[in-house]
Amino acid sequence: SKPAGIVESMLTVHYFAAARAAAGVASEQVKAPTTLGQLIEQLGKDHTGTTEAGMSMKEVLGRCNFLIDGAGNTQADSPLMGVTRVDVLPPFAGG
Numbered sequence: 800s801k802p803a804g805i806v807e808s809m810l811t812v813h814y815f816a817a818a819r820a821a822a823g824v825a826s827e828q829v830k831a832p833t834t835l836g837q838l839i840e841q842l843g844k845d846h847t848g849t850t851e852a853g854m855s856m857k858e859v860l861g862r863c864n865f866l867i868d869g870a871g872n873t874q875a876d877s878p879l880m881g882v883t884r885v886d887v888l889p890p891f892a893g894g
Contacts, residue, residue: 811884818887821856823848836875864888
C-alpha cells in the first residue's frame with residue numbers, strides 16, 4: 800500500500816493517426832510512470848491491437864514523436880512528474 804498523502808499521478812495520453820488505430824481509442828487516462836520511456840513501454844504492453852497495415856502499438860510507438868504538455872520531446876529519459884498530457888504523433892504523410 801502507498802503511504803498516506805501519496806497520490807498516484809494520472810496523465811492523459813492522446814493518440815493520433817496510426818497510434819489511434821493501434822490503441823483503439825483517441826485518448827485515455829493512465830497512471831503516470833517516471834519517464835517517457837517507461838510510458839512508451841507500458842503503452843506497448845497495454846495495447847495489443849494493430850493498425851490497418853498490421854503494425855503493432857509497439858512498432859508504431861517506435862516511430863512516433865511525443866509532445867509532453869505541448870512541448871516536443873522524444874527523449875526516453877524525459878521526466879513525467881507533474882505532466883498532465885502526452886500526445887503521441889506518428890509521422891504524417893507528406894511531412
